[in-house]
Amino acid sequence: MELDFNSPKPIYLQMVDEVKKALARGELSPGDKIPSHKERAHISKVNPNTVQRAYQEMEREGLTETLRGQGTFIKNDPTLLVQIRSEMAQAAVKNFIEEMRGLGIEPEETERILRSQLYKGNEGG
Numbered sequence: 339m340e341l342d343f344n345s346p347k348p349i350y351l352q353m354v355d356e357v358k359k360a361l362a363r364g365e366l367s368p369g370d371k372i373p374s375h376k377e378r379a380h381i382s383k384v385n386p387n388t389v390q391r392a393y394q395e396m397e398r399e400g401l402t403e404t405l406r407g408q409g410t411f412i413k414n415d416p417t418l419l420v421q422i423r424s425e426m427a428q429a430a431v432k433n434f435i436e437e438m439r440g441l442g443i444e445p446e447e448t449e450r451i452l453r454s455q456l457y458k459g460n461e462g463g
Contacts, residue, residue: 340356341353341356341382341384349384349388349392350388350389350391350392350395351392351395353378353382353384353388353389353392354392354395354396354399354401357372357396357401357402357412358401358422358425358426359426361412361418361419361422362419362422362423362426366412367412368412368413368414368415368416368418368419369411369412369414370411370412371408371409371410371411372402372409372410372411372412374409374410375389375390375393378392378393393410396410397410400413400415400418401413401418401422434452435448438451
């Protein structure tokens, strides 16, 4: 798990994002157990309170569930992966568009650039 301690984004939210990315990439699956608060704090070299906040946020978002005496698990919900991928894709596109606007690039040019890059790998040479 890569955390950026210089990022303006809070560490606990970075931790939530990393779990979502791991799910999207197939590194985690619904029903998987995730490390305890203490283990995650040790692995990530952060305060256990930060981990607790991340885990609370994941539970609040419906990403995880804690079973008393058993640990914290990725919620076993078949729609979870589709939902997370959709949210992450929309966020990535939104960030891309904001960056292009920030560069003063018109929507038509943004679309042309996107299409040229999107299909670049499919041209066979």
